[in-house]
Amino acid sequence: MTDSTIQSFDLKRNYDRVRDEISVAIQRVLDSQSFILGAEVQSFESDIQRYLEVDTAIGCASGSDALLLALMALGIGKGDEVITTPFSFFATVSCITRLGAIPVFADVDEGDYNLRPEQIEEKITPKTKAILPVHLFGQMCRLEEAMPRLRERGIAVVEDCAQSFAAHRVVDGVLHRSGAWGDIGCFSFFPTKNLGGYGDGGMLTTNDAQIAHRLKSLRVHGSSQTYFHEEVGLNSRLDALQAAILAVRLRHIEEWTEERRAIAARYALLFGEKGLLDRVRVPLDARGNRHTYHQYAACFEKRDELKKYLDSKNIVTRVYYPLCLHQQPCFSYLGGKEGDCPVAEKLTGEILALPMYPELSEEEQMCVVGAIADFYAAN
Ligand SMILES: *Cc1c(COP(=O)(O)O)cnc(C)c1O
16 A cells, blocks of 8 residues: 655655765774764864854754753753743753752743743743743744843853754844854754754854853763763763765755745645634744744644544654653652743644645645645534
């Protein structure tokens, strides 16, 4: 049976476009028999520095580790407060609690799903050490409003850029790249991310030389000279094979990002043509933002029934995220409860991510939107 399923992402189609280049890169690493850090990783770190226009890029083992290392480098620990979003992937918050610090949840905006600037300011206390905004689904958080106050108070900004590689935001004519706006940027190269490797991987970016020095030590057991340890760090390195693969994929990221944006624009157009904009709230592409559409996450009436219907038509959709982080059982000791972040909680019942990847065809998109129109015609 040939599979007519429309997947939410399809890594094989993407691999077919770069297969030959990837083979050359992998063979080069195998021939070198140098696998840990070394020239391949350094070269990829330089590529990232150039691309993001940052002083330092530091490879590590995953996006989750990047977040943990960032907070460690800032000296965040027991009793410190970190303001963050309840509407994100788990790793955004586990890095905080792992260090004994306290996540303080601020509510999000219904339009861009990101932390609301005025909510950030409201949550600042004398214990606030950092804020950890997430640029969710590929769209940057509006940080400019809170930034002056944060700077003034010496509160660090750690950007979770796991979903926002290549995103930027223009404010008053100044372009801020995801990962180059705050004090530290944290990236994930998990295979399904916009810049994905073929395994786990992560990256930290910073313009602060002292933080860079500390991060480089923390990723190799807290040692800047082999076998001498200033502190207890992690073993968290980007390996040479992933670096070589990612360097190839980075060369295509602009093209793939534009393809994602074109697909998003076409979804919005198709929903309009079908007269569905009263039942579907398409994602906001905020002015000045380059949304990179890691996910095409829209809000739908009767979301759960719609998802079931699409499942029955072999159209794969996903719910990011079905439960807010302040309501997760493992964080119940923090006392979070329903009603703390009403906007985020409401989104968990409405949001649905449609198929989105650079190779998604126009026919497939028409099929997805056609099925949604059929569902609403009957419901
Ligand atoms: C994927 C993701 C992470 C974690 O990245 P890993 O590389 O899987 O550890 C962190 N934050 C967000 C928002 C993510 O989407």
